[in-house]
Amino acid sequence: MTPTIKDVAKKANVSIATVSLVIHNHERISPETRLRVNRAIKELDYHPSRSARGLASKKSGNIGFIVTEDHFLRSEPFYTRIFLGTEFEARQNEYYILLTIIPADFKKGDKLPRCVLEHNVDGIIIAGKVPEDIINHLVEYDIPMAFVDYYPPSENFPVVLIDNFSGGHQATQHLLNLGHKNIGFIAGDIQHPSIRDRFQGYKMALEDANIEFDAGKCITDEDYPARENGYNAAKRLWENNKDITAVFSCNDAMAIGVMQYFKDAGIKIPEDVSIIGFDDVEADLSLDPPLCTISVPKIEMGIEVMRLINDVLKDRTKSAKKVLVPVEIVHRKSTAQVKH
Amino acid sequence: MTPTIKDVAKKANVSIATVSLVIHNHERISPETRLRVNRAIKELDYHPSRSARGLASKKSGNIGFIVTEDHFLRSEPFYTRIFLGTEFEARQNEYYILLTIIPADFKKGDKLPRCVLEHNVDGIIIAGKVPEDIINHLVEYDIPMAFVDYYPPSENFPVVLIDNFSGGHQATQHLLNLGHKNIGFIAGDIQHPSIRDRFQGYKMALEDANIEFDAGKCITDEDYPARENGYNAAKRLWENNKDITAVFSCNDAMAIGVMQYFKDAGIKIPEDVSIIGFDDVEADLSLDPPLCTISVPKIEMGIEVMRLINDVLKDRTKSAKKVLVPVEIVHRKSTAQVKH
DNA sequence: CTGAAAGCGCTAACAT
DNA sequence: ATGTTAGCGCTTTCAG
Numbered sequence: 001m002t003p004t005i006k007d008v009a010k011k012a013n014v015s016i017a018t019v020s021l022v023i024h025n026h027e028r029i030s031p032e033t034r035l036r037v038n039r040a041i042k043e044l045d046y047h048p049s050r051s052a053r054g055l056a057s058k059k060s061g062n063i064g065f066i067v068t069e070d071h072f073l074r075s076e077p078f079y080t081r082i083f084l085g086t087e088f089e090a091r092q093n094e095y096y097i098l099l100t101i102i103p104a105d106f107k108k109g110d111k112l113p114r115c116v117l118e119h120n121v122d123g124i125i126i127a128g129k130v131p132e133d134i135i136n137h138l139v140e141y142d143i144p145m146a147f148v149d150y151y152p153p154s155e156n157f158p159v160v161l162i163d164n165f166s167g168g169h170q171a172t173q174h175l176l177n178l179g180h181k182n183i184g185f186i187a188g189d190i191q192h193p194s195i196r197d198r199f200q201g202y203k204m205a206l207e208d209a210n211i212e213f214d215a216g217k218c219i220t221d222e223d224y225p226a227r228e229n230g231y232n233a234a235k236r237l238w239e240n241n242k243d244i245t246a247v248f249s250c251n252d253a254m255a256i257g258v259m260q261y262f263k264d265a266g267i268k269i270p271e272d273v274s275i276i277g278f279d280d281v282e283a284d285l286s287l288d289p290p291l292c293t294i295s296v297p298k299i300e301m302g303i304e305v306m307r308l309i310n311d312v313l314k315d316r317t318k319s320a321k322k323v324l325v326p327v328e329i330v331h332r333k334s335t336a337q338v339k340h
Numbered sequence: 341m342t343p344t345i346k347d348v349a350k351k352a353n354v355s356i357a358t359v360s361l362v363i364h365n366h367e368r369i370s371p372e373t374r375l376r377v378n379r380a381i382k383e384l385d386y387h388p389s390r391s392a393r394g395l396a397s398k399k400s401g402n403i404g405f406i407v408t409e410d411h412f413l414r415s416e417p418f419y420t421r422i423f424l425g426t427e428f429e430a431r432q433n434e435y436y437i438l439l440t441i442i443p444a445d446f447k448k449g450d451k452l453p454r455c456v457l458e459h460n461v462d463g464i465i466i467a468g469k470v471p472e473d474i475i476n477h478l479v480e481y482d483i484p485m486a487f488v489d490y491y492p493p494s495e496n497f498p499v500v501l502i503d504n505f506s507g508g509h510q511a512t513q514h515l516l517n518l519g520h521k522n523i524g525f526i527a528g529d530i531q532h533p534s535i536r537d538r539f540q541g542y543k544m545a546l547e548d549a550n551i552e553f554d555a556g557k558c559i560t561d562e563d564y565p566a567r568e569n570g571y572n573a574a575k576r577l578w579e580n581n582k583d584i585t586a587v588f589s590c591n592d593a594m595a596i597g598v599m600q601y602f603k604d605a606g607i608k609i610p611e612d613v614s615i616i617g618f619d620d621v622e623a624d625l626s627l628d629p630p631l632c633t634i635s636v637p638k639i640e641m642g643i644e645v646m647r648l649i650n651d652v653l654k655d656r657t658k659s660a661k662k663v664l665v666p667v668e669i670v671h672r673k674s675t676a677q678v679k680h
Numbered sequence: 681c682t683g684a685a686a687g688c689g690c691t692a693a694c695a696t
Numbered sequence: 697a698t699g700t701t702a703g704c705g706c707t708t709t710c711a712g
Contacts, residue, residue: 002459004688005690006689014698015699016689016690016691016699017692017700017701018698018699020690020691020692028697028698029697033697047454047457047458047459048690049395049458049459049688049689049690050391050394050455050459050460051392051400051688051689051690052391052395052688052690052691052704053391053691054390054394054690055391055395055689055691055704055705056689056692056703056704057690057691057692057704058691061460077417084420087441088441091441094454096402096438096439096460098436099436099437099439101427101428114434115390115436117387118387118389119387119390119391120390120391120436256626282622282623283625283626286596286623286627288628345705346705355684356683356706357683357684357707358682358683359706360707360708361682361707363706370681370682373681388705389705391705392688392705392706392707395705396687396688396705396706396708397688397706397708398707681712683710683711683712684709684712685709685711686707686708686709686710687706687708687709688705689704690704692701693701693702694699694700694702695698695700695701696699
């Protein structure tokens with residue numbers, strides 16, 4: 001049988017309370033006993049049982065990671081990376097992550113994730129947009145929460161967001177630097193805060209360069225950000241704006257569709273038109289030409305949000321920190337100096 | 341305070357033992373009491389605490405998923421998909437998965453994953469090749485194990501493997517069907533069992549078609565299966581075999597490099613040479629032309645291995661099942677009828 | 681068919 | 697500085 005705290009206590013000639021204190025590095029333990037206990041622990045290869053600990057301390061040692069099914073599957077490389085980041089950081093802090101995928105249409109009466117109901121998580125990370133109903137339901141359990149890549153409904157939650165404004169600005173600035181003046185803008189749902197911020201960055205960069213904003217060069221009403229919609233958006237954009245020499249596509253999936261359209265239309269990239277995306281997904285490298293884009297540090301976002309929730313767990317009075325993770329441009333062959 | 345089993349017992353006018361029995365669907369409980377208890381459970385919105393259960397029953401409700409760091413990061417879309425599969429199936433069986441990434445160089449004395457030491461998992465899934473030392477160490481804990489995409493050192497473990505032989509055969513057969521007779525073979529480490537099986541499939545298909553096997557058309561000594569090595573392999577293959585009209589690359593990463601080489605060499609795909617890969621990764625679709633390949637059902641592999649371990653957990657006398665998951669060819673533009 | 685009671689292995693007052 | 701002890705919330709004999 002695997003050893004318990006009693007075995008350690010017996011072996012070290014102390015009470016189980018003392019063993020517990022030693023395990024938790026309590027101060028007022030004489031160096032000698034500490035040594036004796038630690039030796040016993042080592043010799044027995046003792047490890048406290050997670051369940052027993054959990055029951056006694058009301059701490060499970062787990063963090064829930066909640067994401068909607070369609071986010072997780074549709075933008076798979078994105079949220080899985082964030083998940084991995086939380087996982088890496090969790091290990092540093094002796095936590096395990098319980099991945100929990102919820103339906104996108106969670107409604108008021110629906111059952112909360114099992115890990116919450118069973119008191120099997122000490123905190124929750126919410127990744128991407130989730131229905132407000134679940135958040136409202138979750139707060140009732142008054143369990144610490146942190147958000148990543150989604151602006152929470154209340155100011156009082158820690159959150160990690162992408163610096164979308166800067167990303168939009170950098171992308172546009174890069175095109176401007178190459179001499180482009182007629183720059184198209186393509187996005188999926190402009191209602192989404194991230195997209196809106198990228199749009200703002202685009203506008204601001206134009207403004208800084210004294211170039212008038214032209215709504216006719218912006219396609220922002222495609223359903224969702226996928227290749228086929230990028231293709232359609234590029235088609236509509238081009239048919240009405242033969243003068244554009246560059247396109248900023250708000251995400252790479254759409255950018256890939258955009259590239260496809262221009263190829264099909266016999267327009268050369270980057271000779272005739274430059275294209276820049278946003279996200280930096282793996283497929284970008286396989287494209288011909290490889291896609292210039294704004295790179296988002298997904299793993300780091302996960303690490304960061306795990307740190308935030310960890311801070312709250314260590315000290316629940318901590319105020320809710322907001323973190324804006326920086327993005328950076330990745331130069332690849334899909335953009336070039338404008339032709340004169 | 342959240343309700344406990346006591347609250348339910350009080351409300352239903354029974355003992356806590358009865359509540360427990362009802363929860364576990366024990367038979368010899370009268371329909372009336374069962375009803376009464378269930379109503380109390382519902383009214384109080386009672387959910388048993390995972391920790392308390394774990395302590396009393398010695399079942400954590402968790403499954404460990406062990407994979408080495410370099411596998412997980414290098415072939416990320418592959419093992420993450422398998423992980424997701426286990427996760428999906430785990431939910432059906434009321435388990436949570438604890439993802440545990442171990443260093444690739446785990447040695448005899450090294451610490452086992454924390455979840456094992458703390459008795460926080462009821463079973464373990466091992467994905468991909470791991471050092472034998474950790475397996476030997478793990479068996480001492482006599483905790484149920486199942487393997488996926490790695491042939492375990494002992495016959496006594498359940499395992500889920502890709503039908504690599506069939507995949508190699510299908511790929512080659514497809515090229516043969518298109519009239520190709522001079523088919524190159526490219527692989528990374530031929531020592532790897534999966535690769536060896538694909539090689540066998542290739543040979544067998546040739547044999548079936550009465551085409552003599554030519555070792556000179558096989559490049560099997562590249563270091564590891566990456567794009568750059570595919571490129572180099574294709575170069576060596578082509579320089580010594582100007583007569584080949586098709587190439588079977590044992591994995592898509594290398595196939596992408598192969599395509600790049602032929603493009604650089606001015607050889608048209610698929611007009612001059614057909615290319616088929618193995619894996620079906622996302623990037624395949626972004627290639628020009630899109631890569632014809634053998635598709636591996638990663639999610640299903642995860643589901644399958646979770647089922648296996650679940651079977652063992654339900655009935656520990658169950659014999660160790662072996663599952664060979666089928667693969668299928670995905671027809672895309674990188675292969676064509678041979679020119680006459 | 682149901683209840684009483686003894687733990688499971690640990691934490692955290694409270695004593696000493 | 698260390699020990700005593702009362703739980704934490706559940707499962708599981710064993711009685712009745």
